[in-house]
Amino acid sequence: MERVERGKGLATWSAIALLVASLIWAYWSTLVNLNKDWQADPNYSVGQLVPFAALYLLWHDRRRLARVEIRTCWWGLAVIFVALFARAAGLVLLFESAERYAFVLTTVGLVLLVAGARIFARLKWLLLFLFLMVPLPGRVHNMIAGPMQDHATAAAVFCLELTGITVDSEGHVIVLNEEVPLAVAEACSGLRMLTAFIVVGATLAYVVTRPRWQKAALVISTIPIAILCNTARLFVTALLFLVASSDLAERFFHDFAGLTMMPMAIGILIFELWIMSYLVIDEEPV
Numbered sequence: 001m002e003r004v005e006r007g008k009g010l011a012t013w014s015a016i017a018l019l020v021a022s023l024i025w026a027y028w029s030t031l032v033n034l035n036k037d038w039q040a041d042p043n044y045s046v047g048q049l050v051p052f053a054a055l056y057l058l059w060h061d062r063r064r065l066a067r068v069e070i071r072t073c074w075w076g077l078a079v080i081f082v083a084l085f086a087r088a089a090g091l092v093l094l095f096e097s098a099e100r101y102a103f104v105l106t107t108v109g110l111v112l113l114v115a116g117a118r119i120f121a122r123l124k125w126l127l128l129f130l131f132l133m134v135p136l137p138g139r140v141h142n143m144i145a146g147p148m149q150d151h152a153t154a155a156a157v158f159c160l161e162l163t164g165i166t167v168d169s170e171g172h173v174i175v176l177n178e179e180v181p182l183a184v185a186e187a188c189s190g191l192r193m194l195t196a197f198i199v200v201g202a203t204l205a206y207v208v209t210r211p212r213w214q215k216a217a218l219v220i221s222t223i224p225i226a227i228l229c230n231t232a233r234l235f236v237t238a239l240l241f242l243v244a245s246s247d248l249a250e251r252f253f254h255d256f257a258g259l260t261m262m263p264m265a266i267g268i269l270i271f272e273l274w275i276m277s278y279l280v281i282d283e284e285p286v
Contacts, residue, residue: 019110027103034100037135043145046196050133053203057126060207068118076113080106097137104130125206132199141191149189151227156184156234165242180241190230197222197229197265204269214276218269225268229261 024031038048058065083105090098108127112120120127136144153172160167160176168175174182201222205215 019114023103023106023110027099027106030099030103033096034134041135043141043192044135044195045192046199047133047135050130050199053199054126054130057129057203057206058123061122061126065119065122068122069116070114070119071116072114073112073116073120075117076109076111079109079112083109095137097134100134101131104134129202129206132195132202145186145189145191148191148194148227149184149186152189152230152234153184155227155231156238159231159235160238163239165238174238176238176242182238182241184234188230188234190226193230193261193265194223194226196262197226200262200266201269204266204273208273210273210276214273217276218272221269221272222265225265229265233261 035048038045083102086105087099087102090096090102104127107130111123111127115123135141149172153169153174157167157169157174160174166177168178172184174184176182198219201219205218208215208218210218
């Protein structure tokens, strides 16, 4: 009997490995181009960490998943067919994002097909998490990055004026004390910080045992936290432009601040969880 069970387990894992290999082979060109974007665009470089975070979260839930029976669900084929249609449309219309989202959707369909509806229900948030590895489509990116750049400029001007510094704003260029120009480029909009914080917040929300509304609040709060941290980074950078040198300010913005903002954001999220732990909880934790 034990040999039979081992044989079944080996056959199951062999089938899963074959499906994963087939998925990677089918979408190889899409994955190669996706990796190029991760390396070239700092706004979405965090996407390359999403698959590893997903594997960790899967390992984190391994004992709970082991108690769920694996049973094939043929509805997974319907999801795969939808993904293939989306990919074909992306190829015809030269819409690269459709191909990338099709890859994630195909992964979702394979999980439903092989593991079944019960495991799919347990993994639904983890599968949704995988969509974070795909950069936003160009039109959506522009709709978000432009207003964020405007807000970053306005917030920096407001904070600097509070300190008594004379500030003039000309578009996305801030002139400090009528002589020191500081350009708030698109890279300063905070989009990179926003995408990174959302991934961190979603990962933290998945592993903590809290009611759903607290998990949702944690993920949503990453948006104002990213904006706050980016404003602080711009403010300190502007002060360094005035009292030190442009080289030091540049190094602070790109190196030191980039390293410290993430621990700062994690600290804020943990503090937020601590505050919410004292609130009235009507819902059972999940």
